[in-house]
Amino acid sequence: MRLITDMKDKRITLSHGAGGKLMHNLIEEIFKRHFSNPLLDIFDDSSVFSSLPEKEICFTTDSYTVQPIFFPGGDIGKLSICGTVNDLSVCGAKPFYISVSFIIEEGFEIEKLERIVISMKKAAEEADVKIITGDTKVVEKGKADKIFINTSGVGFKKRSLLLGRDFIKEEDVIIINGNIGEHGLAVIKERKGLEFDVEIESDCAPLNKMIEEIIESGAKIKFMRDPTRGGIATTLNEIVEGKNFGIILYEEKIPIGENVKSLCEILGFDPLYIANEGKVIIVAERKDADKILNKMRKNKYGRKAEIIGEVVGKPEGKVLLKTEIGSTRIIDMPTGEMFPRIC
Amino acid sequence: MRLITDMKDKRITLSHGAGGKLMHNLIEEIFKRHFSNPLLDIFDDSSVFSSLPEKEICFTTDSYTVQPIFFPGGDIGKLSICGTVNDLSVCGAKPFYISVSFIIEEGFEIEKLERIVISMKKAAEEADVKIITGDTKVVEKGKADKIFINTSGVGFKKRSLLLGRDFIKEEDVIIINGNIGEHGLAVIKERKGLEFDVEIESDCAPLNKMIEEIIESGAKIKFMRDPTRGGIATTLNEIVEGKNFGIILYEEKIPIGENVKSLCEILGFDPLYIANEGKVIIVAERKDADKILNKMRKNKYGRKAEIIGEVVGKPEGKVLLKTEIGSTRIIDMPTGEMFPRIC
Numbered sequence: 119m120r121l122i123t124d125m126k127d128k129r130i131t132l133s134h135g136a137g138g139k140l141m142h143n144l145i146e147e148i149f150k151r152h153f154s155n156p157l158l159d160i161f162d163d164s165s166v167f168s169s170l171p172e173k174e175i176c177f178t179t180d181s182y183t184v185q186p187i188f189f190p191g192g193d194i195g196k197l198s199i200c201g202t203v204n205d206l207s208v209c210g211a212k213p214f215y216i217s218v219s220f221i222i223e224e225g226f227e228i229e230k231l232e233r234i235v236i237s238m239k240k241a242a243e244e245a246d247v248k249i250i251t252g253d254t255k256v257v258e259k260g261k262a263d264k265i266f267i268n269t270s271g272v273g274f275k276k277r278s279l280l281l282g283r284d285f286i287k288e289e290d291v292i293i294i295n296g297n298i299g300e301h302g303l304a305v306i307k308e309r310k311g312l313e314f315d316v317e318i319e320s321d322c323a324p325l326n327k328m329i330e331e332i333i334e335s336g337a338k339i340k341f342m343r344d345p346t347r348g349g350i351a352t353t354l355n356e357i358v359e360g361k362n363f364g365i366i367l368y369e370e371k372i373p374i375g376e377n378v379k380s381l382c383e384i385l386g387f388d389p390l391y392i393a394n395e396g397k398v399i400i401v402a403e404r405k406d407a408d409k410i411l412n413k414m415r416k417n418k419y420g421r422k423a424e425i426i427g428e429v430v431g432k433p434e435g436k437v438l439l440k441t442e443i444g445s446t447r448i449i450d451m452p453t454g455e456m457f458p459r460i461c
Numbered sequence: 462m463r464l465i466t467d468m469k470d471k472r473i474t475l476s477h478g479a480g481g482k483l484m485h486n487l488i489e490e491i492f493k494r495h496f497s498n499p500l501l502d503i504f505d506d507s508s509v510f511s512s513l514p515e516k517e518i519c520f521t522t523d524s525y526t527v528q529p530i531f532f533p534g535g536d537i538g539k540l541s542i543c544g545t546v547n548d549l550s551v552c553g554a555k556p557f558y559i560s561v562s563f564i565i566e567e568g569f570e571i572e573k574l575e576r577i578v579i580s581m582k583k584a585a586e587e588a589d590v591k592i593i594t595g596d597t598k599v600v601e602k603g604k605a606d607k608i609f610i611n612t613s614g615v616g617f618k619k620r621s622l623l624l625g626r627d628f629i630k631e632e633d634v635i636i637i638n639g640n641i642g643e644h645g646l647a648v649i650k651e652r653k654g655l656e657f658d659v660e661i662e663s664d665c666a667p668l669n670k671m672i673e674e675i676i677e678s679g680a681k682i683k684f685m686r687d688p689t690r691g692g693i694a695t696t697l698n699e700i701v702e703g704k705n706f707g708i709i710l711y712e713e714k715i716p717i718g719e720n721v722k723s724l725c726e727i728l729g730f731d732p733l734y735i736a737n738e739g740k741v742i743i744v745a746e747r748k749d750a751d752k753i754l755n756k757m758r759k760n761k762y763g764r765k766a767e768i769i770g771e772v773v774g775k776p777e778g779k780v781l782l783k784t785e786i787g788s789t790r791i792i793d794m795p796t797g798e799m800f801p802r803i804c
Contacts, residue, residue, distance in 0.1 A: 133799070135801060136691070136799040137689075137799065138795035138796055139794050140634070140793055155596065168773055173519070175615070177558055177593060177615055178560070178594055178615055179594055179596050180562065181562040181609075183565050184477075185600075185604075189503070217521070217522035217613050219611050219613075220524070221524050221526055221564070249465070250520060251740075252522065254521045255524050255525075255609075255802075256801060257528075257606060257802060261605070262604070262606070262609075263600060263604050266605075268522065268562050268611035268613075270522055270560050270611075272518070333541060346480075348481055352481065407610065441498070447650055451482050452479070453482045453483070458475040458599060459598075459600060459685040
C-alpha cells in the first residue's frame, strides 16, 4: 500500500481546511484513495443512494474524541466506524452507509491521519459498510486535541422487526456477548501510561454480522443496546428507567477477564461502569436464550456470551446485583465524575 | 420560552459528557426540550423513519467550527442547520432529517449552549426539517474551542431529477441568487473586532424552499452548488475542473453590496473568494434562465438574483472574469492561506 509519505507536507496546516488546492489534495491523497468506492463523493458534499422497499431507514450520529487516539486494540478511526455500525445494529438495522467528518488540529502529522484513515477503511470493510460522504475542518493549534471524528450512519431495518423497551416483560433474560470493561480500561491505562504488568486490549469491534445472524435465527429479541459510555450499569439503568419492571444481575455470570478484575482492583474502578465498544446487551424471551447464545458463541465476538440476568417485576425501575456471596445491592446510574473521552 | 437558567449548573462540566445523570439532564433540559418532535430519540442513539417510494436518498455531513460562534446574522447553530440543509438542496434533494452532534469544551456557558440550540430549532423550523438523533461529547478546558457542531442530513430526491457536471454544455448560464461575500466578511469583521463604519450581516439562510420552487417550475437545471468555503471562485473552478468547457463571468453582473465592496477594498480581499452561506450557483439551460430568475426574485433569499456568466467551449477547465473595463483575467482555485474557521 502506497503511504502518504509521498506527500510534500508532513503536517496539517490551516490551508488543508480552507477549501483550496491543498484541501483538494488532502481529499484526493488521503480520503478518496483509501475510502474509494463507487458511491463516495466527498468532493460533492453529499451522496445519493437508493432505498430498499419494505424497509425503514435508521439514522445515527456520534462524535469521537477519545484520548489517546491510538490505544491497544484500536484507535479513534476504528472506534468511529465500529461505534456507528453498532449503534445502527442495536436498533435492528443493517448498517449500509457512513459519513465521516474530521476536525483536525493544525500541525497534526499527516502520517497519523493516514494510519487512522486506513484503520477506518479496514473496519468499514469488515463491517461491509460504505463511506460515502465526508467533510474536513482544520482549527488552529491548541484549539482542538489532535483529531476529532464524527461518523453518521444510515441503515435499513425490516418493518416487521419491532424492538423497544415497551416489549420487555418479566422473566425475559439479559444476555451479553462477552467480557466487560476492556475498552475503557485499555484507554485509561494507555492515557495514564500505567506500567502494571497486565495486558489489556480494547474490545472495539463491529458487531453487525453477529447481530444479523441472531436476528435471522428468528429469536424473539425485545431490545438491544451497546453498553458504551457508563458501561453495562448505565445501559441497564436506561432500560429500566420509568418502567414497571426491574433487572436482577447475577454477579458470577457476568463475563469478566482476570486482567479487568486486577486493574479494577488496583485502580478502584467498578467494571460495571466501564465502557465497552464491542459488546451488546440483548433482552429476549427466555425460551430463545439458547438460540441467541449459540449464535453468539459461534461468532468470534461472542465466544464468552452469557445470560447475566433477568427482568423482574419488583423493584420497578431498579437494577439489582446479586453478588457471589448472595447479598444484593442496587446498581445506580452514575452521577459524579466518570471517565471523559473514552470514546 | 422557559430558559435554562433554571438549571443548577451554569457551565458545562466533564460529567455532562460522561454518560451519567448529568448528561441525561442536559439532554432532557436542553436538547430534547427545544428539538422535540415525534421522531427525536437522542436518548436512543439512533432514529428510525420510513423511506419514500420512487425517491433516492441523499446523505451529507458537515462539521462546524466557526469562530466566533456568534456573529451578525447568525451563529454556529443556525449555520450548522442551514449548511446541511443547503448541501442536500443543491444535490436536488428535499431535506428531511438532521442529526446533531456537539463537542463542547469544559466550562462552556450553558446559557450560550441554549441560545445556540434555540437558534438551531428556529432554522430547522424554517427549513421544515426534523432533528431526529444526536450526540454530545465534552472535552477538557483548552482541548476544543468552546463548541463544535456536526450536522448530518438525509433528504429525498426524485429519481427523474438528474443533476451533475456531466450535463453542463456550452451556452448554459450561471445564475446566483444574490449578493456575494457577506458571510465570510461578517465573520472576519466580528472575529477581528474591526470597528469600520460598515454594517455587514452573514447571509446564512436555508435555501431549500427557494430551490424546491425552482425545481418544481420545470426549469432545466444542470447543476447546483452552494459557494461556501473559498467563495464563488472556488465553486466555479470545481465545476470546470477536468471538463471540456470553461466559464466566463461578467464582473458587472455579479451582485455585490457596497458594504462588501468597501470592506474588501479596506482589507485587500477578493470578494470572489469569500464564503457565502445563503447562496446557490445554478447552471441551467439559457432558455430557462428567466423562469429561474423569476422564482428566485419572488423569494426573500433571491431578490438580487442575476445571470453572472455562461459556459464556454474555450478555454477548457478555466474560469475567466470579464471585468467592467473590458479586460479578462483568469480566476484560479485559491492555493495559499485563506480564512480558517469561517464555517
